[in-house]
Amino acid sequence: MDKMELEVDIPPDRLVAWLQHDFATSAQPRFEVSANRVFVEEPVSGGRAGLDVNDDEAALSGFGVLEIRPLPVGVGRWSLRLQIEDALADHLPDEGGVPDEPEEMTLEGFEAAFIAPGRGLSYATLEIADEQARSGFDSFLSDLQSGRH
Incomplete structure (x- = not known):
């Protein structure tokens, strides 16, 4: 079985x-967790959003990315990636410009910045390599949904 990527429906607040x-x-x-904030600039053409036709402006979007993998590393390992869009980029860095590299965050920082009602669209994807990985994730998902630890 080649690696598969599947969409999963997981409420971000419940997961965190x-x-x-x-x-x-x-x-x-029991899990390896990484949380990052990524900023993306997208050009906005003049004449839109009240801009002069000759203006070159960019819209800034922020994304929170949370990745979870079970420990220990080995066969049957799955990877869950949660991405939350902050289209308004409300949480810009306090100092300096927008970083080119992903900004590492704690789980608590990720929660504060991205887990709020109406915060933005969220997408969760699961990467698995085999049926053992799928079974392991299904067990995790069952624990998550029931609140078991």
Whole structure:
């Protein structure tokens, strides 16, 4: 079986709260988690959004990206990627310009910046390599949905 990527329906607030609880109550980490903020500039053509036709402006969008993988690394490993769009980029960096590289965040920082009602569109994708990985993810999803840890 080649690697497959599937869309999954997971409420971002539930996922983050479940992970926070799991980290607080587990003696050993069970998941590798990375959280990042990425900014993307997209040109806005003149004559739109009240701009003069000769103006060259860019719209700034921010994305929160949360990636979760089970530990330990090995066969049957899955990867869950949650992306949340912040089209208004409300949470610009405090100092300096917009970074070219992804900005690392804590899980708490990710929650503060991206987990709020009406924050933006969210997309969750699952990457699996085999049926063992799918079974492992299904077990994780069942725990998440039931609140089990």
